[in-house]
Amino acid sequence: MANQEKIIIFDTTLRDGEQSPGASMNIEEKMRIAHQLERLNVDVIEAGFPIASDGDFEAVKKIAQTIKGPQIAGLSRAGELDINRAWEALKYAGERGRIHTFIATSDIHMKYKLKMSEQQVLDTAVKAVELAASYTPNVEFSAEDAVRTSLPFLAQVIEAVIASGATTVNIPDTVGYTIPSEYFDIISYLKQNVSNIDKAIISVHCHNDLGLAVANSLAAVQAGARQVECTVNGIGERAGNCSLEEIVMALRTRHDILHYTTNVTTEQITPSSKLLSTITGIQVQQNKAVVGANAFAHEAGIHQHGMMMDASTYEIMTPESVGLNQSKLVLGKHSGRHAFIDRLKVLGYDLTREENEKAFVRFKSLADSKKEIFDEDLDAIVADEVLRVPETFKLLQMNVSSGSFSAPTATVEMEVAGKVKKTAIIGDGPVDATFKAIKKLTKSQAKLLNFSVGAITGGTDAQGECTVRLADEGREILGAGAHPDIIVASAKAYIHALNKIASKAIINKKSPV
Ligand code: KIV
Numbered sequence: 001m002a003n004q005e006k007i008i009i010f011d012t013t014l015r016d017g018e019q020s021p022g023a024s025m026n027i028e029e030k031m032r033i034a035h036q037l038e039r040l041n042v043d044v045i046e047a048g049f050p051i052a053s054d055g056d057f058e059a060v061k062k063i064a065q066t067i068k069g070p071q072i073a074g075l076s077r078a079g080e081l082d083i084n085r086a087w088e089a090l091k092y093a094g095e096r097g098r099i100h101t102f103i104a105t106s107d108i109h110m111k112y113k114l115k116m117s118e119q120q121v122l123d124t125a126v127k128a129v130e131l132a133a134s135y136t137p138n139v140e141f142s143a144e145d146a147v148r149t150s151l152p153f154l155a156q157v158i159e160a161v162i163a164s165g166a167t168t169v170n171i172p173d174t175v176g177y178t179i180p181s182e183y184f185d186i187i188s189y190l191k192q193n194v195s196n197i198d199k200a201i202i203s204v205h206c207h208n209d210l211g212l213a214v215a216n217s218l219a220a221v222q223a224g225a226r227q228v229e230c231t232v233n234g235i236g237e238r239a240g241n242c243s244l245e246e247i248v249m250a251l252r253t254r255h256d257i258l259h260y261t262t263n264v265t266t267e268q269i270t271p272s273s274k275l276l277s278t279i280t281g282i283q284v285q286q287n288k289a290v291v292g293a294n295a296f297a298h299e300a301g302i303h304q305h306g307m308m309m310d311a312s313t314y315e316i317m318t319p320e321s322v323g324l325n326q327s328k329l330v331l332g333k334h335s336g337r338h339a340f341i342d343r344l345k346v347l348g349y350d351l352t353r354e355e356n357e358k359a360f361v362r363f364k365s366l367a368d369s370k371k372e373i374f375d376e377d378l379d380a381i382v383a384d385e386v387l388r389v390p391e392t393f394k395l396l397q398m399n400v401s402s403g404s405f406s407a408p409t410a411t412v413e414m415e416v417a418g419k420v421k422k423t424a425i426i427g428d429g430p431v432d433a434t435f436k437a438i439k440k441l442t443k444s445q446a447k448l449l450n451f452s453v454g455a456i457t458g459g460t461d462a463q464g465e466c467t468v469r470l471a472d473e474g475r476e477i478l479g480a481g482a483h484p485d486i487i488v489a490s491a492k493a494y495i496h497a498l499n500k501i502a503s504k505a506i507i508n509k510k511s512p513v
């Protein structure tokens, strides 16, 4: 089709998304998401904010070293230390490494936050971009709070940074304030008033405070933006960011009037959404567009009748197109080591011999209790057996009795710092009894904030996957565990979080903005 332009999908789940309350991830968790984003085939992965913490630096570096398809971006304020640190982590990606530097340009931010004049902001932006461009031609500049910036000044800054080497210029709606027509006008203004605008890609980055992030991003695309910054499940600061699945499916579904394409493998949308929920413990609402549990459920009789006649009556996109109902049966009880390792490779896991062996033993035991093993099961096995923090606490055995006749009792045996300990405790339910027993054995002071249970695939023999969120010394820590028995999965999730606290494996981020 004529006039088909590509929209660059810049995923910031691991940076802006990770700034969602409670969404901090450790390196292994970030790697799992990065591998999934690679399968989703986004164009750019913003992997983190390298100067924010050592953990964030290491995560960006590892992603830059490991992920091969997408470009890898790292955020930095417009300062020498930030930019040098960002490049130190990103250089492993070579030309695919992108330095993303930013400074606020709105009067409000310049006056109250930066305490800088327009000239100082302009000079700082130019210097930052020049330094970044001395490392790589792949430089993105963001004018933070662009939407509330005076347009002539915004145009002046954008022109200057492009002249200094920025190849992507981002116009963020940092506070989720704009509406589609206004944002369309802002992008149009820049196209008309920045003399060198054709030398850079215009990018948009919308927050969802008024629920307009996707609509605003689409309006910007219609005005000429060619990169959209977004996150899986729309997670991010406050009300979140533009949701990746919504913008991508809007472009695909309304291709009749939006003549743009993306490189996204849309069938990987549901697996990406699920993986993120599992890792962060942040579930999407039931009626969330595209990935909510009800997004393809037809309840009303008249709708069901129409659907039976022809799916297009009430369905504007198919569940298959977003990877729903697509759990692929990949392995079974008789699959051997080679088939298992090959499949892990396809899923992006390049494990050591020892790690493969550990995962294979777990796979065999799962295949004994569950006839069909899906990709999602393999992901859970790797997460559970390999990508774990050092185990100060180990679950050895447990037994729980519950029902309507007797008080729920959990008997738990654990290894705590090398010593075997056992206890039995009554609780308000089987999970409560289990958690109380673990708390007693580990002497943990952490407070339980949240507990959620999900099934990894369909069927009554599906593995349960539980997440637990704990609060400890002002931090929030998530733990995840999978097992065909959901009480055991809960125990594993709780112990996983306690091990993270013990190993201090949480990325403790400083807030960037
Ligand atoms: O919302 C925002 O302005 C940002 C920038 C750092 C791009 O996240």
Ligand code: ZN
Pocket (backbone or CB within 6 Å): 016, 172, 174, 205, 207, 237
């Ligand atoms: Zn943002």
